[in-house]
Amino acid sequence: MYNFDQEINRYHTNSIKYDQADENVIPMWVADMDFETLPEVKEALIKRASHGIFGYASVEDDYYESVISWMKRRHDLDIQKDWITTTCGVVSAIKLAIRAYTKENDAILIMKPVYYPFDISIQTNHRKKIEFPLDLIEDHYECNTTKLEKSIKENQVKMVILCNPHNPIGKVYTKDELIQIGNICKKYHVIVVSDEIHQDFIYKGNKHIPFYLADDSFKEFSILCTAPSKTFNLAALQTSNIIIANKELRTLYLEEKQKSGINDPNIFGLEAAKAAYQYGEQWLDELIDYLQGNIDAMREYLHEYLPELKMLIPQGTYLVWLDMRALGLSHEELEKFMLNEAHLMLDEGYIFGKEGAGFERINIACTRKTLMKALNQLYLAVQKLKK
Ligand SMILES: Cc1ncc(COP(=O)(O)O)c(C=O)c1O
Known part of the structure; x- marks a missing residue:
């Protein structure tokens, strides 16, 4: 069994994902994973x-x-x-x-x-x-x-x-x-x-x-x-x-x-x-199970705590497309909200085309702990916004 729960510090490793983000935000943008590759590699x-x-x-x-x-x-x-x-x-x-x-x-x-x-x-x-x-x-x-x-x-x-x-x-x-x-x-x-x-x-x-x-x-x-x-x-x-x-x-x-x-x-x-x-076959099979677990955990969390946000359940990739239009923010406001209030660095939907305005792309190839922390931060930011 491979351990995808292992937390590995990626700061100061020439990582675009981590080293372009402030240490007080969780980077979940560029499409690479927080997991170590298989030992044979x-x-x-x-x-x-x-x-x-x-x-x-x-x-x-x-x-x-x-x-x-x-x-x-x-x-x-x-x-x-x-x-x-x-x-x-x-x-x-x-x-x-x-x-x-x-x-x-x-x-x-x-x-x-x-x-x-x-x-x-x-x-x-x-x-x-x-x-x-x-x-x-x-x-x-x-x-x-x-x-x-x-x-x-x-x-x-x-x-x-x-x-x-x-x-x-x-x-x-x-x-x-x-x-x-x-x-x-x-x-x-x-x-x-x-x-x-x-x-x-x-x-x-x-x-x-x-x-x-x-x-x-x-x-x-x-x-x-x-x-x-x-x-x-x-x-x-x-x-x-x-x-x-x-x-x-x-x-x-x-x-x-x-x-x-x-x-x-x-x-x-x-x-x-x-x-x-x-x-890598066994490693990949276990990884996919882990990612499926992340997707399920995210779906359940959003359903319970943030039902106004609509998650498109991915059929493939480790990227989640989240419809946040219900918050009523412009795409500039949403970008600032994610970074400054939710403390999450994501890929903004509008960069994928005008159809993406109001959406966020979230890379869920991280540990479950990081994912749940990120969702909690999002929850707190949305509660604050609603006040
Ligand atoms: C659809 C797609 N194509 C290509 C790439 C990048 O590929 P490469 O790093 O091999 O240029 C990505 C990375 O996110 C991707 O999502």
């Missing part, structure tokens, strides 16, 4: 570090085999070695894909509210951003595919960046939804970049369907962005696996990767990923 890194020579590294067969085996074991997806290319992160990979498959001013569609680096990646590459709002229907979001088709057609969209599981709303797309979205993209010759970095965090009653598995023909016009970074808390090791089945798309991608200059793999990232994929 630590051991692999220590072993490699103790060698003492860190010259140029190559990606060897055992690395590819670990990725192939993980995708098969956890997601029932068969991939081939030459489909995999490593990059130093999924955001970098998305930027590369944008440059490889589209031209300046081409239209790229994203489904809002969504992880904000998608916007930045499109804008900094001078492509045209098409924002497609998902519909909030009571406690979940849906993609209206009639409207999606209209938007793709009218805007002559060349690329869709899909987020599955979807950050910040915790949605896991069903096979049927993916088939509908994919068929529209196929019809209008749209490239799909499917960001599946949260693929390994899926809760009871849901199933992650890699875009390639929704329909075999989708391999022809899409790429999958995966990584061990979220799953095993390895973001700073900067290793992701981009899976490209179509040879033409692969060639364009590799050419762009060559041009970008971000070509060399990180030896520590490779070692960590290999150990994680090889030994």
Whole structure:
């Protein structure tokens, strides 16, 4: 049994999450976890570090085999070695894909509210951003595919960046939804970049369907962005696996990767990923149970003490999308309220798109104790606000 209740001080460890926050607030914003990774990963890194020579590294067969085996074991997806290319992160990979498959001013569609680096990646590459709002229907979001088709057609969209599981709303797309979205993209010759970095965090009653598995023909016009970074808390090791089945798309991608200059793999990232994929299954299963416990505890707490706040129960990811519009605060007021009154540092909903105003994204990958402390602080702040 792994102990996810262990409190580990993360201050002064070059942690964006902790070191950008005052010590009197609880940081629950950027998507990394407060949990130590599995012991085998630590051991692999220590072993490699103790060698003492860190010259140029190559990606060897055992690395590819670990990725192939993980995708098969956890997601029932068969991939081939030459489909995999490593990059130093999924955001970098998305930027590369944008440059490889589209031209300046081409239209790229994203489904809002969504992880904000998608916007930045499109804008900094001078492509045209098409924002497609998902519909909030009571406690979940849906993609209206009639409207999606209209938007793709009218805007002559060349690329869709899909987020599955979807950050910040915790949605896991069903096979049927993916088939509908994919068929529209196929019809209008749209490239799909499917960001599946949260693929390994899926809760009871849901199933992650890699875009390639929704329909075999989708391999022809899409790429999958995966990584061990979220799953095993390895973001700073900067290793992701981009899976490209179509040879033409692969060639364009590799050419762009060559041009970008971000070509060399990180030896520590490779070692960590290999150990994680090889030994991490039990650790991950227990982690998901723990996170499910956090989600349940949060739901019960809010139900009892803060019923005016609406929590969207995540189907995947360790991010909770909390509807706080009932407090009647503007998004500027809400941001100040969270930081100065509740003493919580969260990701404000509006940064994910205007649809997110009045929402907060809360990273619940922390100990239960920290989560309950944060909820208590929120409760006290709301009581004060009501007076
Ligand atoms: C959907 C999504 N994609 C990509 C990333 C970041 O990936 P990387 O650190 O590999 O660039 C995140 C991190 O939160 C994310 O949520």
